[in-house]
Amino acid sequence: MNAELRQQLEAKAREIRKSIVRMTGAAGSGHPGGSLSAADIVTVLYFHELRLKPEEPDWDGRDRFVLSKGHAAPVLYAALAEKGYFPKEELLTLRKLGSRLQGHPDLKSLPGVEMSTGSLGQGLAVANGMALAGKLDNKDYRVYALLGDGECQEGMVWEAAMAAAHYRLDNLAAFVDHNGLQIDGPVTEVMSPEPLTDKWKAFGWHVLSIDGHDLKQILSAIEEAKKTKGRPTVIIAKTVKGKGVSFMEDQVGWHGVAPKPEQVTQALAELE
Amino acid sequence: MTKIATRDAYGKALVRLGEINKDVVVLDADLAGSTKTAKFRDKYPERFFNMGIAEQNLIGTAAGLALSGKIPFASTFAIFATGRAFEQIRNSVAYPNLNVKIAATHAGLTVGEDGASHQALEDIAVMRAVPNMTVIVPADGVETEQAVFAAAGHQGPVYLRLGRPGVPVIYGEDYRFEIGKANLLRPGKQVGLVAAGIMVSIALEAAEALQAEGIDAAVLNMSTIKPLDEEAVIQLAKTTGALVTAEEHNILGGLGSAVAEVVAEHCPVPVLRVGVEDVFGQSGTPGELLAEYGLTKEKIVEKAKEAIARKSL
Numbered sequence: 021m022n023a024e025l026r027q028q029l030e031a032k033a034r035e036i037r038k039s040i041v042r043m044t045g046a047a048g049s050g051h052p053g054g055s056l057s058a059a060d061i062v063t064v065l066y067f068h069e070l071r072l073k074p075e076e077p078d079w080d081g082r083d084r085f086v087l088s089k090g091h092a093a094p095v096l097y098a099a100l101a102e103k104g105y106f107p108k109e110e111l112l113t114l115r116k117l118g119s120r121l122q123g124h125p126d127l128k129s130l131p132g133v134e135m136s137t138g139s140l141g142q143g144l145a146v147a148n149g150m151a152l153a154g155k156l157d158n159k160d161y162r163v164y165a166l167l168g169d170g171e172c173q174e175g176m177v178w179e180a181a182m183a184a185a186h187y188r189l190d191n192l193a194a195f196v197d198h199n200g201l202q203i204d205g206p207v208t209e210v211m212s213p214e215p216l217t218d219k220w221k222a223f224g225w226h227v228l229s230i231d232g233h234d235l236k237q238i239l240s241a242i243e244e245a246k247k248t249k250g251r252p253t254v255i256i257a258k259t260v261k262g263k264g265v266s267f268m269e270d271q272v273g274w275h276g277v278a279p280k281p282e283q284v285t286q287a288l289a290e291l292e
Numbered sequence: 293m294t295k296i297a298t299r300d301a302y303g304k305a306l307v308r309l310g311e312i313n314k315d316v317v318v319l320d321a322d323l324a325g326s327t328k329t330a331k332f333r334d335k336y337p338e339r340f341f342n343m344g345i346a347e348q349n350l351i352g353t354a355a356g357l358a359l360s361g362k363i364p365f366a367s368t369f370a371i372f373a374t375g376r377a378f379e380q381i382r383n384s385v386a387y388p389n390l391n392v393k394i395a396a397t398h399a400g401l402t403v404g405e406d407g408a409s410h411q412a413l414e415d416i417a418v419m420r421a422v423p424n425m426t427v428i429v430p431a432d433g434v435e436t437e438q439a440v441f442a443a444a445g446h447q448g449p450v451y452l453r454l455g456r457p458g459v460p461v462i463y464g465e466d467y468r469f470e471i472g473k474a475n476l477l478r479p480g481k482q483v484g485l486v487a488a489g490i491m492v493s494i495a496l497e498a499a500e501a502l503q504a505e506g507i508d509a510a511v512l513n514m515s516t517i518k519p520l521d522e523e524a525v526i527q528l529a530k531t532t533g534a535l536v537t538a539e540e541h542n543i544l545g546g547l548g549s550a551v552a553e554v555v556a557e558h559c560p561v562p563v564l565r566v567g568v569e570d571v572f573g574q575s576g577t578p579g580e581l582l583a584e585y586g587l588t589k590e591k592i593v594e595k596a597k598e599a600i601a602r603k604s605l
Contacts, residue, residue, distance in 0.1 A: 080361075126387075126388075127388050128388060128389060134359070135355070135356075135359065135384075135388065136383070136384070136387050136388040138383070139379060139383045139384075141348075142348075142352050142380060142383060142384045144352075145348070145349045145351075145352025145353050145355070145356065145380075145384075146352050146353070146355045146356040146359065146384060147356060148349075148352070148353050148356055149352065149353040149354060149355055149356015149357040149358070149359065149360065149364075150356040150357075150359060150360050151356075152341065152353065152356070152357060153356070153357050153359075153360030153361065153362050154360065156317070156338065156339070156362075157360075157361075175348075176346075176348040176349060176352065176380075179343075179344075179346035179348055179349035180349050180352065180353075182344070182346070182349075183343060183344070183346070183349055183353065186344075187341070
């Protein structure tokens, strides 16, 4: 990863974080913590990796990204707006009546959204279906899913994990945004999904563990996933919930609470 | 009379459909022999996906396939499709309005000996409460085959409710099923019998029995429960002045409720419901169970007379 690319991606990640803060602030509700923790992963995917045509959202050959942790909608919306799928001003309509930016992603209303998500545990199975179709049609698109670590408490995640390995979906890679926190507290206290790495390994996946805020590591992990044949890859990305905003970082209270106007100002100043 | 199980007709139709439409894919959850998707599996193994005993994943994977241009038929027993995977159907199929066909077999009491745990008696109610969902309950093998093709041709989610045992073939090969259109099998002036699924042939028997007693009963096959053919219901209510519904389902929330809703809003006449009266089933042969829970010709006759008697009240 050269210095120029790093600077570009860092700048995009900053813009996405600022958008997350602005839109949740304007909405007065939403999920900033888990959006910020995933910002670097989403940045690398949308601004380096995914083969997309924003002017033709349904283009057949596009790579697919399924935000299984649908409550992190702000990070997806920020990336899509930054990518040109819709005007950035529209981000401020998040969660408002009539908005295309629903509280959780709605594929019918917003271009670029690959799947309506929000009920945890369902996205990976859908990604599997997309990957199976890709194999069936001999298409070379790749499918990515982003899950939360708390989400891994859902039984259906493991049904899908079993199936992806069974069908050798090497055109699929999943990220686990391992920020360690869920609504009621640390994931290890609420219902520990650990050892996460061993679980995914036992389910037949190629497992990579990275720092989910290190752009180079994210990029390398994606490259390794692409080279891995015969099985899907999961990238367990250690992240910090609320990353980039000092008062939100690693604070369980910032899962589903929007910043107040003065907090928005402070957060944006920090992100400059 | 020839009997064909609707699940057998489904299995047969899938193979024909798969031949002419290469986008059709089939998913099952370890019940391919019972749901009859095995026929498709054997013919088109590359387009068949066994998801194992994991119904939530069955539905989610079907959603992903639909998003990639496929027409997935997802099959398992009705209780597991609509029960275990209800929320996946609601959030991953119906809300995004995806082109997934949920073809569920072994619906109702006639699962038989497996007992109450396997007898879906609530599936119509829950499926019809979900926006974007089309609900079809074919009456015989001929209608099932046509419904499979109609479902494939319809853009959006479909719930196709199929049964385990053989049911009498009512229709000739010239019959044309259309989603949302009820079929008047027998005209009649004094009472209208509105039935779906296996109860259609039983309603026809009941109409014969009523005729023997000098009562002129119409029989309407309401094979699409959603969208309901409201015009046909209103027409029948107006011409007969009394309706009896018959379904292999809880009387709460199914065909009887759907018909009563329309009648209450547009043309109030007595509506009496024949069905399972809000209890769970049990083990037994299909015939024994239908008799035990009052899903019989005799019960329909009794309710028809009662409905006619209420007209003058």
